[in-house]
Amino acid sequence: MDKKEKDSREQIGIDNIVKARSSRRGFLKKAIIGAVAVTATAAVAKKAGDVLLKEDAQQAYLNDVLPGDKVLSGMQYVEMTASEKKTLVARLVKNYNNPEV
Amino acid sequence: MSDINDKDKKNQVDEKGTSRREFLKEAAGGTLSAATLAAGAGALLSGKDEAEAKATWGEWFQKNYRLMTDEEKKEAVDRLEKRYSEEYGKKTSVDSVPAQEGVLFGYALNIQKCIGCRRCVYACVKENNQSRHDPEIQWIRVLKMEKGNFLQENMDKGYPDPAGIQVGGNAYQNSGVVLEGEHYYEPEQVPEKGHFYLPMQCMQCEKPPCVKVCPVRTTYREPDGVVVIDYNWCIGCRMCVSACPYWARRFNWGEPNLPAEEMNPVTHYLGNRPRMKGVAEKCTFCLQRTRQGRYTACVEVCPVGARKFGNLLDPESEVRKILEKKRVFRLKAELNTYPKFFYFMD
Numbered sequence: 001m002d003k004k005e006k007d008s009r010e011q012i013g014i015d016n017i018v019k020a021r022s023s024r025r026g027f028l029k030k031a032i033i034g035a036v037a038v039t040a041t042a043a044v045a046k047k048a049g050d051v052l053l054k055e056d057a058q059q060a061y062l063n064d065v066l067p068g069d070k071v072l073s074g075m076q077y078v079e080m081t082a083s084e085k086k087t088l089v090a091r092l093v094k095n096y097n098n099p100e101v
Numbered sequence: 102m103s104d105i106n107d108k109d110k111k112n113q114v115d116e117k118g119t120s121r122r123e124f125l126k127e128a129a130g131g132t133l134s135a136a137t138l139a140a141g142a143g144a145l146l147s148g149k150d151e152a153e154a155k156a157t158w159g160e161w162f163q164k165n166y167r168l169m170t171d172e173e174k175k176e177a178v179d180r181l182e183k184r185y186s187e188e189y190g191k192k193t194s195v196d197s198v199p200a201q202e203g204v205l206f207g208y209a210l211n212i213q214k215c216i217g218c219r220r221c222v223y224a225c226v227k228e229n230n231q232s233r234h235d236p237e238i239q240w241i242r243v244l245k246m247e248k249g250n251f252l253q254e255n256m257d258k259g260y261p262d263p264a265g266i267q268v269g270g271n272a273y274q275n276s277g278v279v280l281e282g283e284h285y286y287e288p289e290q291v292p293e294k295g296h297f298y299l300p301m302q303c304m305q306c307e308k309p310p311c312v313k314v315c316p317v318r319t320t321y322r323e324p325d326g327v328v329v330i331d332y333n334w335c336i337g338c339r340m341c342v343s344a345c346p347y348w349a350r351r352f353n354w355g356e357p358n359l360p361a362e363e364m365n366p367v368t369h370y371l372g373n374r375p376r377m378k379g380v381a382e383k384c385t386f387c388l389q390r391t392r393q394g395r396y397t398a399c400v401e402v403c404p405v406g407a408r409k410f411g412n413l414l415d416p417e418s419e420v421r422k423i424l425e426k427k428r429v430f431r432l433k434a435e436l437n438t439y440p441k442f443f444y445f446m447d
Contacts, residue, residue: 032131057355061236068348072301073244077430077444085424088439092307092413096205097324 160184166331166370167321177333178370185368185375189359193366195374198392200325206386207326207413207420208397208442209429210300214407217291217298219243221399221408225302228387228398229373230365232357240351240384241399244299245286302399303328303349303384304432304440311341311350320381326413326441327386329371337379346433347440350383386410413441 020026080088163169163177178195185193222241225231231238292298309328312320319334320341342350356378368374372388387397391410395401400408411418420443423429427445 058234058236060354061238061351064342064352065242065348069242069244072242072348073246073299075432077432078434080429080431080434085429089413089421089424091439092205092207092441095307096414 160333163333165318165334167318174370181370181374185364185366189361189364189366189375191361191364191366193364193368196367196369196372196389196392198369200323200327201392202324203412203414205326205413206305206391206441207411207418207424208305208386209409209420209423209427209445210442211407211409211447212297212299212430212444213446214405215243215298215300216405216407217243217245217286217293217296218404220402220404221300224398224402225384227363228365228390229385230359230368230375231382232353232355232359233363234358236354236357238351238353238357238382240349240382241300241302242348244301245293246297246299248295248297299444301347301349302442303345304347304438304442305384305386307439307441308437310344310346310436310438314340314344316340323371325392327388328383329385329388330381330383331371332374332376332380332382335380337381339381341381346436346438350381352381353378 020029159176159180164173166174166177169177174197178197181195182193185195222239222243225241226233226239229240231240305326305328307322307326309320309322312322312328315321316338317334317336319332319336320328320330322328337352339352342352353376357376359375364375365373367389369385369389369392372385376382387395387399391397397408397410400410409419409423411420413420413424415421423445424443427447430444430446431440432444433440
């Protein structure tokens, strides 16, 4: 194979690639590859996120709830006086259905 | 000669467009791409998020429940009933009964009577479709407290600080000391010697801080005094969880695990319908029951009758009688949240 022939074959190859890129088929191919890439990346990211969160669901819940035990046990329980109770009930009755309150 | 053959072959290829090898290569590539696309889409839409994936477009784009017309509410409820029935394999009803006129719910708990059996906790879990495991969500927490030391000689010396309830007489020390890590205590027998129990849940405040902080107004106070959440509108910001001074709100960190056979099919839109990952939830005074004139599950199950429930606007109701006649205590009165959950002693 002489040099001229080799160059000519290379040129044909390049032409084919350029043709493929600019053709409708080339465009569709790129679109499909792009869609596959995006979907695969999103799926991997989601799975990774799910696995990480799943491991922590119970622990995260306990982290939310358990500190409350200590705080709540330290709270003050205030005994209501008779007048306080009366006022509270009167207030609840008065304010019922009053959107201004 | 050989050059001519080569050229001929090439021309053949050009004329046909593709050789057999290229065709097979492209077909294999195409199949692989389609499989990857399908697997990716499957991973995004299926698995443990199945329930979420099944949510219809209508559910995603529905309005805040409060702003819906009656027709829209009916549509939303029908949609959910259909979905839950399919998902859990049993006929599920989603109630949308509004608050009754002239009713303001109130709750009273006798701390002298509570024996710490935690039947209320489990009844609540069952009734309100709470996640059973990973995470195990419970709306009611029962604090196990040590009783204060009672000293006869100090009986008449008065209280040294406003420490609250002095169980067992003048204790002269704060009586409530939670034993750390005993949130899920499981003793052989209750009540345990030297302890008393303090159940806690949402206080259904008249001025609820959780409602004030919600940026999307998904949580609000109903006319019957119950603070509710529209789970479909919740964005999971956890502001309400942080704002609640009674630590009564729970957050779904993972997709709730509710076995179909344990699911309670009698639900309310604003109450015990199955929740999704990333939303807050809490006690709603069993709306699905109380708006039908029934007691809450915890009141019904309490073996010692420590729990009382009723209409605060009715002077003849048990709660009003308790407020009138018993020694009543309030938690965090200084915050002016006006809780409608009271503790009392005989």
